[in-house]
Amino acid sequence: MGEFELIERFFRRPAVRSPLGAGDDCALLAPAPGMQLAVSTDMLVEGRHFLSTVDPRRLGHKCLAVNLSDLAACGASPLGFTLSLALPQADAAWLQPFSEGLLALADAHRCELLGGDTTRGPLAISITVFGEVPAGQALLRSGARAGDELWVSGHTGDARAALEVFRGTLSLPAAVFEAARARMETPTPRVALGEALRGIAHAAVDISDGLLGDLGHILRASGVGATLDAGATATLVACGDALEPARRLEFALAGGDDYELAFTAPTAARDAVQAAAAGAGVRVTRIGRIEPGPGLRVLDGEGRPLDLRFGSFDHFAS
Amino acid sequence: MGEFELIERFFRRPAVRSPLGAGDDCALLAPAPGMQLAVSTDMLVEGRHFLSTVDPRRLGHKCLAVNLSDLAACGASPLGFTLSLALPQADAAWLQPFSEGLLALADAHRCELLGGDTTRGPLAISITVFGEVPAGQALLRSGARAGDELWVSGHTGDARAALEVFRGTLSLPAAVFEAARARMETPTPRVALGEALRGIAHAAVDISDGLLGDLGHILRASGVGATLDAGATATLVACGDALEPARRLEFALAGGDDYELAFTAPTAARDAVQAAAAGAGVRVTRIGRIEPGPGLRVLDGEGRPLDLRFGSFDHFAS
Numbered sequence: 119m120g121e122f123e124l125i126e127r128f129f130r131r132p133a134v135r136s137p138l139g140a141g142d143d144c145a146l147l148a149p150a151p152g153m154q155l156a157v158s159t160d161m162l163v164e165g166r167h168f169l170s171t172v173d174p175r176r177l178g179h180k181c182l183a184v185n186l187s188d189l190a191a192c193g194a195s196p197l198g199f200t201l202s203l204a205l206p207q208a209d210a211a212w213l214q215p216f217s218e219g220l221l222a223l224a225d226a227h228r229c230e231l232l233g234g235d236t237t238r239g240p241l242a243i244s245i246t247v248f249g250e251v252p253a254g255q256a257l258l259r260s261g262a263r264a265g266d267e268l269w270v271s272g273h274t275g276d277a278r279a280a281l282e283v284f285r286g287t288l289s290l291p292a293a294v295f296e297a298a299r300a301r302m303e304t305p306t307p308r309v310a311l312g313e314a315l316r317g318i319a320h321a322a323v324d325i326s327d328g329l330l331g332d333l334g335h336i337l338r339a340s341g342v343g344a345t346l347d348a349g350a351t352a353t354l355v356a357c358g359d360a361l362e363p364a365r366r367l368e369f370a371l372a373g374g375d376d377y378e379l380a381f382t383a384p385t386a387a388r389d390a391v392q393a394a395a396a397g398a399g400v401r402v403t404r405i406g407r408i409e410p411g412p413g414l415r416v417l418d419g420e421g422r423p424l425d426l427r428f429g430s431f432d433h434f435a436s
Numbered sequence: 437m438g439e440f441e442l443i444e445r446f447f448r449r450p451a452v453r454s455p456l457g458a459g460d461d462c463a464l465l466a467p468a469p470g471m472q473l474a475v476s477t478d479m480l481v482e483g484r485h486f487l488s489t490v491d492p493r494r495l496g497h498k499c500l501a502v503n504l505s506d507l508a509a510c511g512a513s514p515l516g517f518t519l520s521l522a523l524p525q526a527d528a529a530w531l532q533p534f535s536e537g538l539l540a541l542a543d544a545h546r547c548e549l550l551g552g553d554t555t556r557g558p559l560a561i562s563i564t565v566f567g568e569v570p571a572g573q574a575l576l577r578s579g580a581r582a583g584d585e586l587w588v589s590g591h592t593g594d595a596r597a598a599l600e601v602f603r604g605t606l607s608l609p610a611a612v613f614e615a616a617r618a619r620m621e622t623p624t625p626r627v628a629l630g631e632a633l634r635g636i637a638h639a640a641v642d643i644s645d646g647l648l649g650d651l652g653h654i655l656r657a658s659g660v661g662a663t664l665d666a667g668a669t670a671t672l673v674a675c676g677d678a679l680e681p682a683r684r685l686e687f688a689l690a691g692g693d694d695y696e697l698a699f700t701a702p703t704a705a706r707d708a709v710q711a712a713a714a715g716a717g718v719r720v721t722r723i724g725r726i727e728p729g730p731g732l733r734v735l736d737g738e739g740r741p742l743d744l745r746f747g748s749f750d751h752f753a754s
Contacts, residue, residue, distance in 0.1 A: 148472045
């Protein structure tokens with residue numbers, strides 16, 4: 119199977135938004151009048167972001183999901199994406215489920231495959247995703263204000279729990295593990311929530327490297343600090359009952375691979391936040407507050423700061 | 437050196453066009469009113485697209501150049517790009533010249549680094565580039581008409597000659613080799629020519645997989661055929677005097693890695709084509725003609741079709 123047959127067979131779709139679509143030197147795209155284009159890119163490498171044994175269908179889903187999560191964090195609506203794929207060989211038994219998982223998620227978000235590149239090489243998948251957002255309404259990391267409440271969507275820490283099972287440092291009941299593994303392998307990008315939070319949230323970020331680490335991006339960009347309630351954050355872990363308390367807290371705060379949104383909003387917007395979450399079909403949890411002074415403190419039930427040693431995930435430090 | 441320090445140290449630039457630039461979950465970008473966004477993506481993998489011994493500065497140049505070449509083929513003006521980088525390690529001695537080579541070419545084209553992703557993994561570089569083109573004026577592969585003349589910019593075949601020296605199948609005088617090697621390692625994207633050909637050329641493609649192969653894209657997309665003059669194409673190879681005639685023709689027609697433009701224009705536009713090329717500072721060569729019937733024929737000096745066995749480059753067929 120050659121490069122062109124590979125594209126034709128597994129990745130060709132009728133063009134919808136792009137007047138050109140895959141097939142020319144460039145794809146052509148125009149955001150609607152008054153809209154800005156939001157662009158993000160993420161690369162997934164075998165052995166680093168996924169195990170060689172992962173189901174290709176789940177991998178196809180995940181590599182687009184992590185990119186859609188960046189759009190969600192900006193409140194942008196998906197338009198399309200480009201795909202660069204380095205493959206050890208053109209293997210139909212792998213490409214068929216991979217492309218199905220990828221394109222099923224793309225179709226669910228009406229996110230069009232605009233173009234791409236395939237080459238032989240160690241398995242790596244690089245996606246650049248495009249969305250649109252009304253000019254001036256993007257959710258930024260820099261908008262948090264002292265007094266804002268801090269929220270997290272869905273669950274955090276479960277992907278990490280699944281990873282630790284694969285690493286052999288944790289054992290979970292089979293059904294609990296399968297649920298955690300699904301969180302790791304097929305995360306749900308919070309696109310509808312991000313769109314619904316436009317005009318409500320002051321700042322947002324997507325949680326890919328751990329809640330504390332990614333929250334740190336908001337604090338630095340906004341020039342503020344935050345206080346977190348350890349008890350509230352511990353409830354973020356769906357499989358938390360199966361974990362000892364210290365690990366449950368660590369996974370919630372520094373698990374990684376969560377693809378949830380952390381965002382801030384004024385107290386007066388509590389009902390609006392809950393309504394946005396209900397409309398998007400995802401739970402949200404209030405876990406703390408933005409403070410004027412710098413720093414990030416996690417307080418126990420008696421209001422005492424915890425001494426936490428775990429940090430954020432860094433591809434070159436770990 | 438961690439991931440964030442790596443980005444800060446080697447890739448941070450002041451934002452110009454993007455209201456946000458690298459640093460938030462997404463970059464925000466808006467094409468000017470009446471403009472379409474042109475998008476293309478290319479991934480370069482060590483051992484496949486470049487040798488492990490390549491000068492990192494030249495590699496930085498090349499991985500953006502091959503993407504700018506796609507914009508050029510559409511007549512689009514560069515706006516910005518995203519960079520995904522998988523690296524075996526965070527090595528400053530490599531990153532410094534790589535980023536300098538990359539950003540020097542970016543600056544020369546006012547093409548802004550909008551965002552990116554770095555991860556540990558086998559060396560792979562994936563770039564998605566954005567340009568803008570007045571709505572409806574993009575140069576497409578599908579616009580060629582019978583009677584059009586066929587043109588090629590610059591030189592083809594020299595990158596292939598350099599590659600064959602590395603492969604040990606060819607020997608060249610040192611100065612000739614260095615010039616060919618520069619063509620392979622630091623191709624010049626024909627951006628200014630692409631822009632100047634808007635409204636003049638009927639169809640265009642960039643030559644990355646060999647002239648015949650990429651010209652085939654125009655012929656299929658336009659539903660036409662072409663006749664090429666072997667004598668004219670042989671003059672495309674800058675180092676042609678150092679090659680035996682059969683190899684010179686093969687390298688010109690099927691060399692690969694050329695990053696020149698092949699385009700068609702009506703006979704009446706000859707002067708306009710030459711003026712566009714002069715303005716862009718690049719030579720253009722008329723090598724044939726578009727025909728109504730399908731197929732691609734290369735004719736010798738007596739008008740007899742040559743029987744050519746070499747084909748286009750395919751990452752999964754070769």
